[in-house]
Amino acid sequence: MTPSQARNAIRRSLKTLVDPSPAKQEKDAIWHYFDNACAYCGYTMTRHGRQAHLDHLVAEMAGGSNRMCNLVLTCARCNGDQKRELDWQEYLATCCGEDKALYNLRLQKIYHWVEQNEGAPLLAPELAALCEQEFDLINQQFSEAVARLREIARQAKADSPGHTEE
Numbered sequence: 001m002t003p004s005q006a007r008n009a010i011r012r013s014l015k016t017l018v019d020p021s022p023a024k025q026e027k028d029a030i031w032h033y034f035d036n037a038c039a040y041c042g043y044t045m046t047r048h049g050r051q052a053h054l055d056h057l058v059a060e061m062a063g064g065s066n067r068m069c070n071l072v073l074t075c076a077r078c079n080g081d082q083k084r085e086l087d088w089q090e091y092l093a094t095c096c097g098e099d100k101a102l103y104n105l106r107l108q109k110i111y112h113w114v115e116q117n118e119g120a121p122l123l124a125p126e127l128a129a130l131c132e133q134e135f136d137l138i139n140q141q142f143s144e145a146v147a148r149l150r151e152i153a154r155q156a157k158a159d160s161p162g163h164t165e166e
């Protein structure tokens, strides 16, 4: 894991303290609503296989929550490298190709899911701001530690026998 991946993992881990992952019956509801199929490409999955993921419509790094209205059932391929930084609507369009009817069907299905699960915001804005402060603080301390360790590594290399200055 690179420092940058670790930074994201730490943030995710801290965020679940205030924004827990969905409970089992919430996951059941997601599976049921999406008919065991990927919301983007339609690939059918089994509950105990390892291909299924819950994709955040608004990415966690962009402030997206773990609430049901922000999660859809997807296959590993769509959740991983394929979607990357694309908006989910853009990504869905790439999955449906020229089939506009299919695109609209899947789009409406996702919108309906979002509407049906939308509720009050997870955290009041002032509490959300406090969380961001905590994330920023740990992020800064982490970055400082990375910089110090890189400097130690650089010195160790310079001090090692056989090293010649460039």
Ligand SMILES: [Zn+2]
Pocket: 038, 039, 040, 041, 042, 043, 074, 075, 076, 077, 078, 079
């Ligand atoms: Zn998929």
